Amino acid sequence: MSAPKPLDPSASPRAMLGAELRHQRVQAALSQGELGRPLFVSASFIGQLESGTRRMQTEYATYFDETFKTNGFFARNCEALKKSKYPDHFAEAAEAEAIATVIKEYAQSLIPGLLQTEGYARAVFVSGLPTTSDERIGELVSARLERANLLKDPTEPVVWTVLDEAVLRRPVGGPAVMAEALRHIAALMRRRRIILQVLPFDAGGHPALEGSLKLMEFSDAAPLVYLESFGSGQLLDDPASVTRYELAYHLVGASALSPEKSLALLESAAEDYTHDEQHS
Template identity: 45%
Template sequence: MDNTCRTPRTPREKYGEELKLRRIAAGLTQEQLSEIIVCSPTLISHYEAGRRLPKPDDARRIDRALGTDGFFERWLEDLESKHPDFFATVAELEQQAAVIRQFALSLVPGLLQTEDYARAVFRAYRANYTTEELDEAVVIRTGRRRILEGPAQPVIWTLLDEAVLRRCVGGPQVMSKQLHKIAELAEAGRLRLHVLPYGAGAHALLESYLTLMSFEDSAPVAYVEGFLTGNLMDHPALVAASQTAYALALSDALSQQESLALVRAAAEEHLHGRQQ
């Protein structure tokens, strides 16, 4: 009898496994199926691994290709995410990534936000809101931090423009607490922290928020985000260009020790009113 402990399959993994079984039964390779539904073979691989879900139109094409009579499109409705559509796949992928490299231009990355900081962010761009709506949004966002509780994976690199440290979000106490939290995670070895100082001038990521994710058994992806929109890229050339831009920006950043000192200093300046 096999007593080996196995990680329970998620609903998305079950979806992916069923897709793989139906594809093989139809006598199709990942490449052949990707040609039929007009996507990359890498994307089919992500679907079958449970890392990503097809969009409704893609699920409809999968059903036509495999002759499954709407099966995958209907099942998709039961797997809806609590996150916005443009971010739902990213939220799933970061739970499975081996390495996450994130860059933030003006805002603390959602993965690292404290409850009070996140609440201030949500409050700022909602013209009308209720306490209940803010509470729900904060719970969803801060729930992503569970991946920080493990001692090993994912390995997280965090590159911050100095503007992230200087903008006072939620008030001096909220901002100070947020920056100290980031510093504590770095000092505990849970993330690698670097800051791009104002003195660096123009840098390779000056125009965009960027997250890079690598996996143990699948191709890497890159994600860029703007207001109410995001773009998840898996095309090798685009991912490679994003990785190069990150490396270039990182080369202009302060060392981890210098970055920690700057983050701690900024936290104290917020708290004691010495921000410029």
């Protein structure tokens, strides 16, 4: 068996916590499975905590302090890490996304957050949170745009997105906002920074009809699936579930247009929105 990959505790506070967890576990001569068994979690889950892929929950932190006699170290730092700029249901997924090497996503009704423009993101939040203050909307928009900094790296993460045609046809924010949003995606495609396909309406039924999904792969941890619904989200690491959703994603991609045809459709839709704006 190969030696475990060295951890970099300076990468983030969560990586620091994970590196300390591995140190304490190794010092106690426990395997990941042995440490996880009393918590009813898998060895891979403990590995994800150690690598910083998963956020440590308070009940786990308390157990680790009791097991390793660390005088509240894990619980104190766990509480500090709970503060997030993202909504509660998405915070852990956003943190995992930030260290993923591959992100594959099927979007059913909205442009994914990583690919949104400021105008589109603002329109999404204003329509979804109609009684929220402008200040809070601004915070949410800023947090969403900050996620897109991942795309400033020319090669990682690999981002492969399948957009349902409904995403192109739903005029979120109006014609001008949509034209800008679609041209932004087209520019990312032309720079070969992302892979993108459009699933046309005439593709008919497919395995992801019930909702969007995001698959994330990591260099030193098992893959994760994130499923989001109205005001809630679920992060899954069960291998059987991950395999099932990976198959669904690839079947959706097999029914979608090629990237070349998808780009042409995106740019055509952007032109239509521009025409609508000019004649409104």
